[in-house]
Amino acid sequence: MRAKRQAIVHIGHKKTGTTFIQNQFFAARHDLRDAGVIYPFAEPNHSFALSGLFRSALMDRAPTPRDAYAADREGARAAVDADLRSVDWHTMVLSAEALTQFSRNELEALQAWLLDHVETIRIVFVVRDPVEWAASVAQQHLKTNGEVEALLHKPETPRWANIITRCRDVFGAQAVTVLEYERLAAEREQFSARFALAVDLPASVADLVQGREGGANESLSMEAALMLGRFNARVPERVGGRRNPARSGMETRAFAGLPGEKFDLPQDARLLAHAQSRDDVAFVAREFGITRYSYPAADVAPSRYTEAVSPAFLSAVANRLVALQGEAMTGRLLVDAERMRGDGDEAGAAAALNTAAARFPNDERVKRAVAMQRSGKGQGGEPAQEKPKDA
Structure with missing residues (x-):
């Protein structure tokens, strides 16, 4: 007889480390499965x-992996069910921001499915200082x-009471655990490991999802x-409900990680964030004994907000623009080389590639293209073809 199974369902409130947790569990999913912990589905974010x-x-939106599940719910469910029955496991972990928007009926449908596979369901929700949370949400937007x-x-506003009450109504008050972001974030690379330990997963499992330093700064x-x-x-990113063709998709990347002052809201907004969160703060204090956020308005930390631009930021922007321009020019030269090669103009293709190699010798795409040229293959890996001569 198999051991009792449980589901740990992380209701991923935005800007509380949700994406980090998802990425760490997803990256370790094969090792987790060997340890009896299953992190299902093909995407980190469930x-x-x-x-x-x-x-x-379902709201109309740009195509996402969601569409494949929605298009054939019965088939998708059957595939997931088969996977869950094909291996031995004791714990299923789910993590999804969208669960904060689920209605009671939708949560009940999720519950019914889970109970086909597990005996117990544990709901986990992470709260964060509402003033700092509001600043982080604004930055994200x-x-x-x-x-x-x-x-x-x-x-x-964080809406903790609304979200948590819906979950308690469906899964029961005893099923819901609330964790404090600040405790989990004491050491960034330990965030997912601390989360795992907080939901009573073994230390050996926590070791598998421990973060690594040196990730991209977004x-x-x-x-x-x-x-x-x-x-x-x-x-605008979207025009008429569709992605703006004038956007490249690289805009956020162009600005992410640039040095400067830490983002913050103006002081009036910080005080407003504090004031409008008092009901939620009282709720978690009363129901879960979390009093960290029950401080008066006089204790709201002063804002760091400024519109002054630092010299370091200006220099970093200039360097980033130069780098992005170089990437774009390299791409254009490589496209031109491939086009000319396709037209049979090998001399022109070689000249374009030589120009790229001379101007951007450290670009990995250029290095690969030059190596292929020397091996007698084009950028696509096919042997170079000469243009047929007229008879």
């Missing part, structure tokens, strides 16, 4: 799968949204966030 399988109404003034002066400094937000106002 929002796509769970929305496609259980949401009763500035990556794609051009309503700068609204984002800076109208902070979001945060925005104050200067970068304000500049990108104003760019978004001029060149």
Whole structure:
């Protein structure tokens, strides 16, 4: 007889380390499976799968992996069920931001499916200081949204009580665990491991999902966030509900990680974020004994907000623009070389490639193209073809 199985369902409130947790569990999914912990589905963020399988109404949006699940729910469910029955495991871990938006009926549908596979379900929710959370949410929105003034002066409310109460109504009050972000984030690379230990997974499992230092820095400094937000106002990410063809998709990358002041909201917005979160703060204090956030407005830390631009930021922007321009020019030269080669103009193709090699010798794409040229193959790996001569 198999051991009792459990499901740990992480209700991924945004800007509480959710993506980091998802990426670490997904990266370790094969080792986790060997340890009896299954992290299902083909994407790190289970929002796509769970929305496609259980949401009763799906909003129109750009194509995502969600569509494959929604297009054939019965088939997708059968495939997941077969996978869950094919291996031996004791714990299933799910993590999805979209669960914060699930209605009671949708949560009940998820619950019914889970109970086909497990005996117990544990709901996990992470809370974060509502003032710092509001600043982080505004920074995130500035990556794609051009309503700068609204984002800076109208902070979001966390809605903890609303989300948690829905989950308790469906899964039971005893099933819900609330964790404090600040405890998990004491050491960034340990965040996922601390999460695993907090939900009572073995230390050996926590070791598997321990983060690694040196990951890409996707945060925005104050200067970068304000500049990108104003760019978004001029060149919106979406037009008429569709992706703007004037956008390259590289905009956030161009600004991420640039040095500058740490992003923050103006002081009036910080105080507003504090004031409008008091009901939620009282809720977690009363129901879960979390009093970390029950401080008075007088204790709200002073804002670091500034629109001054530092010399370091200006230099970094210039360097980043030069690098991006180099990438674009390299791509153009390689495309031209391939086009000329396709037209039978081997001399022109060689000249374009030589120009790329001379101007951008350290670009990995150029190195590969030159190596292929020397081996007698084109960029696509096919042998170079001479243009047929006229008879």
